[in-house]
Amino acid sequence: MKVIGLVCAVLLAGAAAAQPAPEAVTSYGPDDAARRLLVRGTTDIARFENVLRLFTSRPDSPRIDYEQWGSNDLFDVTLAECRSGDRAADMVVSSAVDLQIKLANDGCARAHRSTATAGLPQVANWRDEVFGITRELAVIVYNRRLIAAAEVPRSRFDLIDLLRPEDSRFRGRIATYDIEASGLGYLFAFADAQQATTFGSLIEAFGRSGVVATCCSAEIIDGVADGTYLIAYNVLASYALARAEENPDIVAVAPDDYTLVLSRAALIPRHAAEPNLAGAFLDYMLSQAGRAALRSAHLIVTTEDAAMDSLSLPETPETSFRPIALTPSLLVGLDQHKRREFIALWRSTFPRQGDGEAPPE
Structure with missing residues (x-):
């Protein structure tokens, strides 16, 4: 019996250790506030902090506890709370907007209607349950100290050309999201596959030249800043522009052929205590x-930002921009069969460490 008890304890401890957990937690507003709001999001605290501080600095404001999560773990914990009926977060904000649509589609979101939400464009409001709150670009990032102006890729065609020569200095020096670790990375990669005839050539060039698939936005841009990577592909401009304020060598390029535009999606969980x-x-x-x-915080980018030295927009940005609409079409990429096929294609391009062919991290 003691052995069985020990085995059960070990199994329970392992299960507890496997539970998703936030990457960071912080609070804003008065300690003695009458009400508290629990917000979970994928946005780095440093990027979201100004919004939280301003909201909680108003008279009779609540206290906000903000938890920063990885997108896949955030989806898992939100879905689990939805199914169990346990007290959930009061708001969930994620860059993996396809996962947000899935949560709402599974009945895990509460509707909210107001003058503010009625003013949103149709692509940023799904069923009054999922709302786009930002406007961010998926960009190419480089370090102007390490790359000459003539080498800077302005499109995916340029990027493929940079990787074509066998002796290209960019081999093993380009990074992008690991789509298995990052919900946002999967969303962008699947959107690329739907948008571009260049996708097959692009990932073939990535695989042949040892492009590094890793996580996450801040980590990838750190690598560009310190010279580990010469180029980052398909990362969020908000993080690059924030880094450029500290390091003017960092530049974000919105590709000329097309630029994906993301609106981080907010929803109010069905079991929120403070809806x-x-x-x-x-x-x-x-x-x-x-x-x-x-x-x-660079979480909203407009064409007026073209004057920024750290951001290069296409000549006709509004025709090059491709908004990722908050619609059920996002669920296509989450179909289990399609997802397995797409990840298999991805793995054939970016073998995981231990497969004997993984590029150095």
Whole structure:
């Protein structure tokens, strides 16, 4: 019996250790606030902090506990709470917008209607349950100290050309998201496959030249800043532009052929304890003051930002931009069969470590 008890204890401990957990937690607002709001998101605290501080600095404001999560773990914990009926977060904000649509489609979101949400474009409001709150670009990032202007890829065609020579200095020096580790990475890669005739040639060039698939936005841009990578592909401009404020050598390029445009998606879970307060926070983020705070964190990019030295936009950005609409079409990439096939294709390009062919990390 003691042995059985020990085995059970070990199994339970292992199960507990496997539970998803936030990467970081912080709180904003008065300690003695009458109400508390639990917000979980994939946005780095440093990028989201200004919005949280401003909302909780108003009279009679609540206290906000903000948990920063990886996108896949955030989906898993939100779905588990939805199914169990346990108290959930009051708001979930994720860059993996396809997973947000899936949560709503599975009945895990509450509707919220207001003047602010009614003003959203159709591509940023699905069923009054999933709302786009940012406007971010998927970009190519480089370090101007390490790459000459003539070498800078302005499109995917340019990137393929850079990798074509056997002696290319870019071999093993380009990084992108690992789509198995990053929900956002999977979303962008699958969107590329739907958008571009260049996708097959691009991933073939990636595989042949040892492009590194890794996580996450901040880590990849760190690598560009320190010279580990010469180029980062398909990463969020918000992180690159924030880094450029500290390091003016960092430059983000919105590709000329097309640029994916992401709106981070917010939803109020079905079992939220403070759904009305969560709705008020959502309305604040969509207000003029909230959007100004988001823009100051580079979470909203407009064509006016073309004047920034650290951002290169296409000559006709509004025709090159390809918004990722919040619609059920995003569920196509999450179909189990399609996902298995797509990840198998990805693995054939980026073998995982231990396969004997993985590029160095």
